[in-house]
Amino acid sequence: QSALTQPRSVSGSPGQSVTISCTGTSSDVGGYDSVSWYQHHPGQAPKLMIFDVSKRPSGVPDRFSGSKSGNTASLTISGLQAEDETDYYCCSYAGTYTWVFGTGTKVAVL
């Protein structure tokens, strides 16, 4: 099980939009609609931001949205805010009751 591929970092100015890609294979991202995204501030527990590709848990701002095309899932943060600066991870079901995380992306707010 290889980690899903994410860009090491993305950046944007306050108010702009950034998109984080998460590339896997037909055995994980492309094969299931069980892709989720987590925001992770160092020293804290990860926080669920998106589940089942594009669904948003209650309490998560609608600035966060998810999508998927083929073997690549994406997380878009619209109207970037300073508090969004941290690490983000995608995660996908990979069959046979296993999951795989992405390599992680650091979002910087310029």
Place this chain on the structure above:
Amino acid sequence: QVQLVQSGAEVKKPGSSVKVSCKASGGTFSDHTFTWVRQAPGQGLEWMGRVIPIFGKASYAQKFQGRVTITADESTSTAYMELNSLRSEDTAVYYCARVGFYCTSTSCYDSWFDPWGQGTLVTVSS
């Protein structure tokens, strides 16, 4: 509101074992699967395995097969992760999380991880 509380930090010698607990409160323990994820210093999140309490069945990432055992005790609403033959590379923060699921007309499917425990630092050092 479900809350997961993990056991405290551990310092272990290489070659030894560690067992981390994750106690759930505020929900129905047996209705869900529980999973374990770790993050080594400077590294990303890494999925380790999961357990279904009502069946006691576990599945593991290939990397940890044979070295990790994940169990659950329904009577105390607690999940456990035991890692054997510890080496310095196992130094990490270990997290438990409850697995969310969706259902179709015929089946239910485990999907996302929420909520998470606060994390347990395991340090492996001679």
